[in-house]
Amino acid sequence: MTVISRARDFSAPLRARLGLLLPGLGHLVLGETIVGLGLLSLDVLLLGSLFAGLPRLGGVLFSGPAGSLSWHGVLSIFSWIGLAGCLWWVAYRRAWPRVLTEIEFNSNRQIFLRTLSRHKTGMIGLFGVAFLVSMTLLTPLIAPFDPLDVDVGPQNMGPSWLHPMGTDQFGRDVFSRLLYGGRISLPIGFVAVFIAATVGTTLGATAAFLGGVVDKAIMFVVDALLALPRLVLLLTIVGLFRVPGVWGIFLIVVILGFTAWMGIARIVRGEVLSLKEQEFIQAARALGLSSQRILFRHLIPNAMAPVIVFCSLAIGSTMLAEAGLSFLGLGVPPPTSTWGVMVNDGRDPLRIAPWIAVFPGLAIMIAVLSFNLLGDGLRDATDPKLRGTG
C-alpha cells in the first residue's frame, strides 16, 4: 500500500518552552516578534487585571443592587480564566507543534492560517482586536472606579498614578469611563455589522440567484442607498424616530446595521453570480436539490470569505459612525457613555483639560485601526492570488 500522506512535523527547539513561563516569551525567543509582543500585551492585561481585581474581588462579584451577585462580575472572572487558558494553549502549541499530515498541511484552512500569521500588519490588527475584546470582558476587574461616580478625585486633574487618564469636569475617572465606554462601543459595532452581514448576504444572494427583475430592483435600491451620506441618513432617521431610554440603543444598532448592508450585498451578489455557473452547483442541481438548499448550503457558504473581510472593515467604519452620532448627543442615551460621548464631554474644557477628549479619541482610533489592519490581513490571506507575498 502506498503512503498517501506523510507527516509534517516542525519540532520546536527547547527554548520555545519558555512560553509556558509567560505566553509570548517562547515566540519572542524564536524570532516571532509581533506574535510574541501581542501575547505579552495580553499577558500584561491578564496579570494587571489579576492584581487590580483580586483585592476587590468581593466588590466586583457582588456589585449588583443590594449586594447581589452581578453577572458582569461573574462574566469577567470566567473571561479571565478563558483568556488565561487561550494564552497558555497558544504557548503550549508553539512549544509542541501539532504533527500535520501532508493533506492537512495543504488544506485551505492551514494555508489561510499560515498566510495570516505571516502577515505583519494583519497580525498587529488581530492582536489589537484581541486586546480590545479582552479589555472589554475584563473591565470590571481592571477599572479602578465606578464610571458614573462623581468626585472620585479632584476635577479636571491631569493624568496621575491614581487616575492614569486624569479626571473630568465632574471629578469622574476618565480611565474607568473609557473602559466601560468600550463595553458599549465595541458590541454596537459587532452587532450592527452582524445585522448588516445578514441582510446584505440574504439580499445579495437572492438578487444573484433569482436574477431578472428582482436582481435589478435590489441592486437599484443598493445603488440609491449607497449614494446617501451615511451620517446624514442616520441623523434623519434618529431625528424622525425619537425613541427614549434603553430602546434607543437597539434603535441605533439596528439603524447602523441597516445602513451598512449595501456593500455586502454587492460583494455577495458578485460572488454568487460567478459561483452559480460552476460544476459543483450543476452537480447539486443534477442531484435534485431544492433551490433553497443550493442557495443556503452551497452558494452562500462559499461566498462568505470576502464578506468576512468586508465585515472587519465595516466594524471600523460603523464604530466611527456610532462615535459621530454619540458625539452629537444622538447616540446611546445617558448615563451610559460611549467613546464618542466622552470626546464630546471634553469639548468645552478642551483647553484646560485636553486629556478628557484625547484618550477616548485615541481609543476609537486604535479600535478602528485594529479592525482595518485585521481586514487587510484577512483579505490578503483569503485571496489566493496574493498568497505567499504577504
Added chain:
Amino acid sequence: MTRYVIRKLLLAIPLLLCIVTFIFVLLELSPGNIADKFFTPETPPEVRQMIVEKYHLDDPALVRYTYMMRNLALLDFGRSMDEGRPVFEIVRESLPNTLLLSFTTLAVLFPFGIAVGTIQAIRQNTAIDTGASIGTLLIYSMPQFWVAMMLQLLVGLYLSGWLEGLGDRGLLSDELVSLLTLPTLGMKDAVMYDFMDPGEQLIDRLKHLVLPGMAMGLASAASTARYMRSSMLGIIRQDFIRTARAKGLPERVVIVHHGMRNALLPIVTLVGLSLPFLFSGAVLVELVFGWPGMGRVILKAIYTQDTPLLIACFYIYTLIVVAGNLLADLAYAWVDPRIRLD
C-alpha cells in the same frame, strides 16, 4: 458622448424618485400622527388649518405622497416650525457655506492625496512609502470630530502660543505672527471683518478655512492616497510603461503622462464616491468649528424636532450627492473614452 450624457441624466430620475419614496416611507413609519409633525403645540389653529390644507396632510397616503413628490421637485419645503420662515431661505443661507468648505477641501486635499500616493508607488518599499502608509492608515482611522478638536488644540493653543513666544523674542515680526496664527472658530472674524479692505477679507476667509478644511479632508486625502498607490503600482508594472522608458523618455514624462494619466481613471470615480463621506464629515466638523453651514441646520432641525427642515436638509444633501456622482460619471467618460462604448 451626448447619448451617454442623456442616458446618465435619465438614470438619475428614478434614483431621485427612489429617494423621495424613501423619505416618505420613513416619515410614515416614524411614530406619531403625520399631521402633528408639521407644527408645534403653540401653532395657532388657523395656521394649522392652512398648513394641513396646503400640504394635504389629512388626505390618504397616496395623495400625500404625490403632493410631497411635487413639493420636493419644486424645492418647496414649507416653513420651518422653529424659525417660522420658509425652509428654502434657511437652506439658501447655509448651503453655500457648506459647499465652500467641501469643495475647497476637495480641490486642495485630493491633489495632495494623489501626489502622496504617486510618490509612494514610485518609491515602493522605501522608508517614505512605509511612513506614508502608516500615516495614511492612522489618519484614515481617526474620527473626524476628534481630528477637528485636536487641530483646535494643537494649532489654536500650542502653535499660536509658540508663535507668540517667537514674536516676543523678536524672531518673527508681528505681522507674520498674526498671519500665521490660525483662527479656530467661525467662518470670518466676528468683529473686524466688516472693517477690512477686500484683500484682508480674502486672507481672513482663507485663514478660517484652513483648519476645518483639514479636519474634513485629511481622511479623504488619506484614502485617496491609498487608492492612488495601489492603482499606480498596478500601472507602472505594465508593458507600456516599460516601452515609454525604453523609448528614452525622461522619467518625469513617463510617470506623469503615461503613469498618472492612467492611474487617475479609477480615482475620478472615487471623488464622486467620497462626496457622501465628505458631507457626513461636514456635519461634525461644522459643529466643532462653529461653521454656519448645512450641518448646523440639520442638527438644529433634529434638536428642535423641526420635521420640514429635517426633510429638506436630507433631500438637499442627497441632491448634491446625486449631482456629484453624475458629474464624476461624466468626468470619467470624458477622461476615459473606452467607457462610452458600453
